[in-house]
Amino acid sequence: MRLCDLDLSLDGTAIGRRIxxxxxxxxxxxxxxxxxxxxxxxxxxxxxxxxxxxxxYLAHRRLVRLEHAMxxxxxxxxxxxxxxxxxxxxxxxxDNAYQLHRRADxxxxxxxxxxxxxxxxxxxxxxxxxxxxxGAWYAQSHPAEDYAESFAVWLAPQxxxxxxxxxxxxxxxxxxxxxxxxxxxxxxxxxxxxxxxDSLPQVxxxxxxxxxxxxxxxxTQQPWRHDRELRMVFAEPGPGSRRQRAATFLRQLRVELRxxxxxxxxxxxxxVDQAIDAMTVRCRELDLRLARPADQSRLxxxxxxTMVTLALSRGHKPRFRR
Numbered sequence: 635m636r637l638c639d640l641d642l643s644l645d646g647t648a649i650g651r652r653i654x655x656x657x658x659x660x661x662x663x664x665x666x667x668x669x670x671x672x673x674x675x676x677x678x679x680x681x682x683x684x685x686x687x688x689x690x691y692l693a694h695r696r697l698v699r700l701e702h703a704m705x706x707x708x709x710x711x712x713x714x715x716x717x718x719x720x721x722x723x724x725x726x727x728x729d730n731a732y733q734l735h736r737r738a739d740x741x742x743x744x745x746x747x748x749x750x751x752x753x754x755x756x757x758x759x760x761x762x763x764x765x766x767x768x769g770a771w772y773a774q775s776h777p778a779e780d781y782a783e784s785f786a787v788w789l790a791p792q793x794x795x796x797x798x799x800x801x802x803x804x805x806x807x808x809x810x811x812x813x814x815x816x817x818x819x820x821x822x823x824x825x826x827x828x829x830x831x832d833s834l835p836q837v838x839x840x841x842x843x844x845x846x847x848x849x850x851x852x853x854t855q856q857p858w859r860h861d862r863e864l865r866m867v868f869a870e871p872g873p874g875s876r877r878q879r880a881a882t883f884l885r886q887l888r889v890e891l892r893x894x895x896x897x898x899x900x901x902x903x904x905x906v907d908q909a910i911d912a913m914t915v916r917c918r919e920l921d922l923r924l925a926r927p928a929d930q931s932r933l934x935x936x937x938x939x940t941m942v943t944l945a946l947s948r949g950h951k952p953r954f955r956r
Contacts, residue, residue, distance in 0.1 A: 636841075637838070637844060638834060638837055638838050640690065642673055642690055642697075644673065644688075647694070649688055649692040649693060649716065650693075653671050653720065656721065659789055659790075660789065662791070663788075663789055663815070665815065665820075666819065666821070667684075669686060669724050670684070670685035671685055673690045673833065674830075674832045677709065677719055677723060678723075679727055683727065683827050684727050684728075684731040686726065687831070688710070688720075688723075689701075689710070692708075692711065700841070704845045704848075705848065705849070705852075705902065706892060706903035707904075718768055718786060722767070722782050722783065725782035725785035725786055725789075726778070726782055729782075730827075731823035731826070732824065732825070734814065737814065740814065742810075743806075743810045743814075744781045749776060752775070755774060757774050759771060761774065762799075762801075763802075763807075764783070764804055765783050765784050765787045765804050767786050767787050768786075769900055772900070784804070784808055785815075788808055788811055788815070852904045852908075860942055861916070864880075864916060864922060865922070867925070867931065867934035867938050868931075869923050869924070872923075877923035877925075879924075880922040880923055881914045881917040883924055883928075884917060884935060888907070892910065895939045895940050898940060899940060906939065909943040
């Protein structure tokens with residue numbers, strides 16, 4: 635089945651209703667701007683566009699299940715997750731509509747919009763200069779994302795950002811953003827677009843081709859170099875050993891490790907799963923066994939999976955790409 639033949643629409647769907655809710659939130663916040671949305675292959679806001687794309691699978695429950703089956707997760711498939719992503723993309727669309735990044739106060743608050751996007755970014759987990767919204771410390775990736783994450787926190791109903799970020803340098807950014815939005819919120823946007831790049835009716839690849847391409851883009855990039863670390867967690871079998879095989883242990887923990895390490899690192903679950911798969915294959919090749927009680931081995935496996943995920947995915951920017 636080609637994506638252009640799926641005959642999907644936002645009308646009457648959960649994602650369509652959530653976009654309506656986003657518009658209601660913007661109205662209650664005193665903003666006259668309303669971004670438009672269209673179905674495509676991923677979440678993104680094109681440069682200069684006053685609308686944004688949402689992934690096609692959110693328009694049908696069977697396609698959400700397919701996304702889960704192929705990628706082990708479906709971004710935005712729960713209500714709260716979806717609303718967070720919608721507020722983030724709406725921030726980019728509003729920036730384009732009002733050219734906010736050209737304002738001197740925007741640059742003083744968030745930095746240079748023209749700074750290059752990096753394929754990966756070094757995070758400071760303890761920093762209080764940035765809000766925490768989507769996860770993976772995404773506000774630290776670029777000034778445009780710092781703004782978008784701040785906007786999403788500002789817009790969310792009952793977010794209590796004044797209290798939550800009390801004492802944080804990030805609170806100053808939120809107050810400055812609040813002043814900017816009150817300054818322009820009731821003005822008609824000077825830029826209006828209707829472009830819909832890569833809209834679903836234009837995408838002629840099949841579902842099979844789409845997922846092969848998506849999986850390949852998240853594929854591991856680095857050769858295996860972690861035998862020493864594996865042997866620190868697991869042990870050689872030894873003569874007559876009856877201890878559980880490490881490969882079997884990792885297979886049993888796969889779902890748990892995939893979820894926890896993805897949440898910790900900000901990497902896609904598919905990337906984490908590839909790291910677990912590489913570890914499992916190598917443990918089988920070396921015939922490694924459990925060397926410690928199960929609870930200690932579980933902790934060691936989680937630490938090792940985190941390390942291998944970050945090593946194998948080096949060069950990949952974590953989730954929530956613009």
